[in-house]
Amino acid sequence: MATYETVIGLEVHAQLKTQSKMFCTCGTVFGLPANTQTCPICLGMPGTLPVVNRDAIEMAIRAGLALHCTINTKNRFARKNYFYPDLPKGYQISQYELPICENGRVEIAAGNGTKTIRIKRAHLEEDAGKNVHQTGTSGSRVDLNRAGTPLLEIVTEPDMRSADEVVAYLKMLRDILVYLDVCDGNMEEGSLRCEPNLSLRTVGAKEFGTKVEMKNINSFKFVKDAIEYEVKRQTKVLNEGGKIYQETRLWDTNKGETAVMRSKEEAHDYRYFPDPDLVPLEISEAWIGELRNRQPKLATEMHKQLTEEYGLTTLSAGVLVADKAAAEYVMAATAWVVQAGLPKVDGAREAANWTMGDLRALLNEKGIGFTENPIKPDQLGAFLVKKYKGEISGPIAKTVLAEMFSTGRSADEIVKAKGLTQVSDEGALKKIIEEAIAKNPQQVAQYKGGKEAVLGFLVGQVMKASGGKANPGKVNELLKGKLTS
Ligand SMILES: [Zn+2]
Numbered sequence: 001m002a003t004y005e006t007v008i009g010l011e012v013h014a015q016l017k018t019q020s021k022m023f024c025t026c027g028t029v030f031g032l033p034a035n036t037q038t039c040p041i042c043l044g045m046p047g048t049l050p051v052v053n054r055d056a057i058e059m060a061i062r063a064g065l066a067l068h069c070t071i072n073t074k075n076r077f078a079r080k081n082y083f084y085p086d087l088p089k090g091y092q093i094s095q096y097e098l099p100i101c102e103n104g105r106v107e108i109a110a111g112n113g114t115k116t117i118r119i120k121r122a123h124l125e126e127d128a129g130k131n132v133h134q135t136g137t138s139g140s141r142v143d144l145n146r147a148g149t150p151l152l153e154i155v156t157e158p159d160m161r162s163a164d165e166v167v168a169y170l171k172m173l174r175d176i177l178v179y180l181d182v183c184d185g186n187m188e189e190g191s192l193r194c195e196p197n198l199s200l201r202t203v204g205a206k207e208f209g210t211k212v213e214m215k216n217i218n219s220f221k222f223v224k225d226a227i228e229y230e231v232k233r234q235t236k237v238l239n240e241g242g243k244i245y246q247e248t249r250l251w252d253t254n255k256g257e258t259a260v261m262r263s264k265e266e267a268h269d270y271r272y273f274p275d276p277d278l279v280p281l282e283i284s285e286a287w288i289g290e291l292r293n294r295q296p297k298l299a300t301e302m303h304k305q306l307t308e309e310y311g312l313t314t315l316s317a318g319v320l321v322a323d324k325a326a327a328e329y330v331m332a333a334t335a336w337v338v339q340a341g342l343p344k345v346d347g348a349r350e351a352a353n354w355t356m357g358d359l360r361a362l363l364n365e366k367g368i369g370f371t372e373n374p375i376k377p378d379q380l381g382a383f384l385v386k387k388y389k390g391e392i393s394g395p396i397a398k399t400v401l402a403e404m405f406s407t408g409r410s411a412d413e414i415v416k417a418k419g420l421t422q423v424s425d426e427g428a429l430k431k432i433i434e435e436a437i438a439k440n441p442q443q444v445a446q447y448k449g450g451k452e453a454v455l456g457f458l459v460g461q462v463m464k465a466s467g468g469k470a471n472p473g474k475v476n477e478l479l480k481g482k483l484t485s
Contacts, residue, residue: 004200006231007208008166009158012173013151014183015191016059021148022126023050030189034143042148044088049277056150059182060124061291063152064101066176066298067119071288075100076280080270085142086129096272099123108168117169118157127151163227166196167220175299179324187218194223200234210244215261217251226251230258302327311345316352325370329377330355336381342388350384358398362405374408383411393422395468424471433479436461447483
């Protein structure tokens with residue numbers, strides 16, 4: 001049987017984070033009651049005229065720059081004609097021959113190295129509405145809240161060879177768009193939808209096989225599952241001497257298989273032509289230059305900074321940059337700690353550990369993200385300094401952080417109000433240690449007989465008796481001294 005190589009290209013529709021729609025002033029909030037975000041323009045009423053949203057253009061340019069694309073200073077909108085109930089005008093305004101961005105690239109992790117995925121083009125278009133199919137006799141309804149929402153469609157060359165590469169590309173693309181603040185990256189709400197096209201060819205062959213496109217997949221898991229299913233399906237068809245048809249298939253998450261949706265249309269079926277209602281778009285070099293200068297740090301740069309300047313491990317930095325707000329939070333808290341005179345690397349590691357550990361657990365429990373985190377970076381910084389200086393012990397620190405989270409009070413206030421300051425005073429500690437020794441003669445005898453592991457138990461007894469406030473390092477040291485004297 002022949003061995004096949006999988007060839008995959010991807011189209012991604014990213015919803016741009018503008019306040020208003022692509023060609024009218026209606027809002028873009030997700031989840032509002034049906035048809036409450038509409039006006040004569042996005043409803044496609046005769047006699048209305050579209051006006052281009054400047055923010056959408058700006059976001060497309062910024063995305064294009066981050067994707068190393070050429071920004072076409074002259075580009076224009078075209079009508080893509082087709083009928084569907086959620087498209088009231090009977091055409092979608094998109095870009096055809098002259099897209100805003102072309103010829104870019106994205107670096108992804110592949111195997112032990114990296115791989116370049118070429119971006120063919122990225123163009124602006126408006127989204128369609130949504131058909132809501134109801135069960136029973138109520139039929140289907142159309143919600144046009146989404147109609148006219150700006151999308152950036154990002155198209156790659158067929159450079160990917162496996163589901164893992166597709167997922168790596170998608171994650172990288174999402175990170176780039178989220179860090180640029182041009183898309184919220186929320187796949188469940190459909191802010192990022194992907195359409196892989198996939199074909200097989202005999203290993204070594206130059207010609208591509210017939211490609212099949214899969215529509216609107218909105219999760220990393222589904223895209224991986226759909227691709228793996230499609231590879232198996234096409235392999236089986238080819239091995240049995242069958243033929244692959246150019247078609248569009250839908251991924252059925254319940255059945256775990258793809259099914260034919262329609263035979264694939266060609267570009268000429270849409271009868272694209274320049275939209276006569278919109279003048280060609282001219283973008284000045286000065287504007288592009290200005291946007292280039294304002295580009296924020298991207299996830300890969302932040303990752304590099306966190307490992308090289310902040311001394312975090314690759315793994316910690318990776319976990320942090322997956323959530324831009326968390327990475328920025330740790331950087332801000334570290335800045336505060338450094339200002340208080342502590343070493344940057346120690347401060348950053350502590351900040352990262354508490355942020356990814358206890359703090360993330362508290363946020364998860366409440367079902368909120370880092371942007372709604374009630375502990376401000378300077379508050380975490382002050383808490384870390386207290387911990388670093390030995391004013392609060394490890395176990396107490398957990399309690400203090402939880403209290404800061406639920407009350408919004410500072411570590412200082414909580415420690416003072418509750419008398420939680422760590423006890424390092426030798427006189428006070430010696431008393432507790434003597435009591436612990438007196439209460440546990442058996443363990444003391446074991447330790448003296450050479451069973452050193454028992455020390456941990458005795459330290460634990462002292463910590464418990466102190467209500468967690470004893471300085472564990474000090475207890476360890478004093479206890480050892482006492483037992484060997
Ligand atoms: Zn509107």
